[in-house]
Amino acid sequence: MQLLRPQHWKDYELIDSGDYEKLERFGKYIIRRPEPQAVWRKSLPDKEWEDAADATFKKEKGKTSQDGNDKGVWVQKNGMPDQWFINYQYKEMKLRFRLGLTSFKHVGVFPEQSENWDFIYDTVQSLNVSEPKVLNLFAYTGGASIAAKSAGADVTHVDSVKQVITWSRENMDASDLHDIRWIVEDALKFCRREVKRGKKYNGIILDPPAYGRGPDGEKWILEENIAEIMSLCSQLLEDSNSFLILNLYSMGFSAVIADNLIKDYFPDVKDRTYGELIVPEKSGKNLPLSIYIRFIRK
Known part of the structure; x- marks a missing residue:
């Protein structure tokens, strides 16, 4: 861990x-x-x-x-x-985010996720594929999407909230990037359809909330729905030259749960990293904000 x-x-x-x-x-x-x-x-x-x-x-x-x-x-x-606006840079990746004071306390970016943006950028560039296809589910304002795009990926960004998709576009434009595919849809519904179509992706990023609603009133409850979406992702992810990142913000969820999900739905994956995303402060304390698991299939 x-x-x-x-x-x-x-x-x-x-x-x-x-x-x-x-x-x-x-x-x-x-x-x-x-x-x-x-x-x-x-x-x-x-x-x-x-x-x-x-x-x-x-x-x-x-x-x-x-x-x-x-x-x-x-x-x-x-x-x-x-x-x-704020900026974030790692190697040649230069991201710019529009921040705003929302009525539900968020400002439009989760700074602890920068560790995953770095991983996405490095991994996309390392894959032996000319333009890796990357799927970002529950994608919010698109930090992971623009990180993947910055590395040269063909990115599909899925979120159920239209206003958040608009915000993501602003971040893409501010970062001098273009041609991300935007989908306003319930993530489960989208994945079910992609599996039926036989689609495959080189990278999948999931950041599911504890609770949520799709654009047509679909209900998302993490404990009830996480198994199905992981099963769908196991069918959508390429067997090689691929990666997956799962973040879980639900309080009470352990990183061991994330590890067990990967063992269950991706039994061939032996080399994986899991634990917590934390942010240090000047006093020496560390604030835990998310659990994560990620792996690369060579």
């Missing part, structure tokens, strides 16, 4: 965490928002948090989004914009 930390961010920093909150820098702006994993005490005094934060997320009691996230409002200081 491995703990992976972001290595190449200049526009992101976790300043402090604790008491179910985190204080982060995105570019030149500092934001304060809830973090259910931060069950320990803050390292910095609350006055420093108040002085530093350009925007603070305030939860609205009893209100949650479809995927269980807290809903609320942002309290912004003068000069704090609703939207801004």
Whole structure:
């Protein structure tokens, strides 16, 4: 089991965490928002948090989004914009993200995923295929999609929320990339159809939420649906010159569960890496944010 930390961010920093909150820098702006994993005490005094934060997320009691996230409002200081851009670079991969203050506390990027972007970039370039086909499921604002595209992949990006697809396009355009295939659809429905069509991909990236809704009201519950989508992915992934990344954000899920899923649906894969994606802070604490598993088939 491995703990992976972001290595190449200049526009992101976790300043402090604790008491179910985190204080982060995105570019030149500092934001304060809830973090259910931060069950320990803050390292910095609350006055420093108040002085530093350009925007603070305030939860609205009893209100949650479809995927269980807290809903609320942002309290912004003068000069704090609703939207801004940050950059991420690894080797020749230069990504640019449009950030925004959403009503469900997210800002449009998960910085801990940069370790996977680096892996995607290196792996796509290493495959013995001229233009590897990469499928990104539950793709959100497309960090993994533009990382794969930057490496020369033919990318299909699937998400059930139209507004999020629009956001992903903005990130693609801002990163000076083009020709990602955008699909607004329930991920399970899309995969079932692709299997029937006999489609194959060199790379599959899955980032399923604990709960979610498809565009036609389809219900996604991680515990109930993860087995089927892994089975479908096992049929969609090429037997060689291929890779897979699975991220799970559901609290209470162990990385061993992810490992068991791969053992079950990809029994030929022996060389795999799994563990947690964490973000270190200045105090020396590490904030765990996701579990992951990934492998390459040569």
